Amino acid sequence: MTAPLPLISLRSVSRTYRTDGVAVAAVRNVSFDIAQGEIVAVMGPSGSGKSTLMNMIGLLDLPSEGEVHLEGANVAGLSEDRRSSLRARSIGFVFQSYNLLARHNAIENVALPLVYCGIGRKDRLARAEASLQAVGMLHRAHHFPRQLSGGEQQRVAIARALIASPLIVLADEPTGALDSRTGAEILALFAALNRTGQTIVMITHDPGIATRCRRTIRLHDGELVSDETLVPLLPKRSAAS
Template sequence: MSASPPLISLRSVSRTYRTDGIAVTAVRNVSFDIAQGEIAAVMGPSGSGKSTLMNMIGLLDLPSEGAVYLEGADVAGLSEDRRSSLRAHSIGFVFQSYNLLARHDAIENVALPLVYCGVGRRERLARAEESLQAVGMLHRAHHFPRQLSGGEQQRVAIARALIASPLIVLADEPTGALDSRTGAEILALFAALNRTGQTIVMITHDPGIAKQCRRTIRLHDGELVADEKQATILPKRSAAP
């Protein structure tokens, strides 16, 4: 029996942008795989290419050279409509700034991705309740973002990322806007999700976050400089969120 392909594969990936006629290469000749069930950090200083790499893993952008594969399929060979559908169904995004809609309460924010998946309102809200429950935020379902703390908003954002049961969750500096205690709670939540089998990649410049993941992929000036696996894992989530 042949082995299953990696969830995500990057093969000699480069991304070059042109600004005012000047070519700038943000990512250069990067290759690695992400397996189902991994929790990994992509680490590097500002300008190292982390966000560009996340955009390619998340099918928001295509490489200038090389290839990105999702479950063995070269995403560059897919139509834009197909890539959009894969993003909606297979990729969950969590951002430092939460990106919640101010005029919608928590449950409506969480349910929003299912609109683009063609799911009816009743099912959307039922699944949003389940997703909020998974992150300990069901009791705040009808509160608006302005009524939530930073940590609560990030939990809602994580619930939103999980609602379509994605293959992979991409988190871009998910604790960057939080104090250290709340940030630790969010990391523990990611650990709990990973123990259920959720694949998670966190983009970070924080060595403390990277140290707590099973794997750290390091970038510098757009190049892959290290790919390290370690026994240390994220802390367990507290019993009461």
């Protein structure tokens, strides 16, 4: 039986930037796969290359060398418009600063990504309600960001990331702006979403996040220094088993 393709595959990926004519290697020869249903922490200190790596996983940037594959397709071979469309459908982003629009209430913020998918307003709002329900925020659907706590804003941001049923939720320091108790609640929410089969990749410098993930990938000076699986991902049972 042929093993399924990894959801994300990085092969000898490097990313070099030029600053004042000087080449700076942000990521160097990194390779790993992420399977569907994993919850993974990508860890490293400031300057380790984790943000650059996040941008490549999220189809926001391309490697200078090597290949990034999403469901077996080399994303470098796609046009910019095709990558943008694939990103909108396949990647849900969660940011430390929430990035909610102040003039829109929670349900409007959550529904916004579906505008770019050409989905009508009625269907957008129905799906946004379901997404808010999934993160326990339906009762705050018509509140504006200024009326929400930090933890509530991050829950709305997670609902927005889930709205298009993405292959991957990519979270950049998702608890960085929260107190420890609220941060723990957000991590528990991610764990619950992962138990439904959602693939989650969290970019962080916080060791506490790594303890909530089955797998931790560590970077230092742009290089992969360790890749540890704490709890193996169990294969899905067949209907006959």
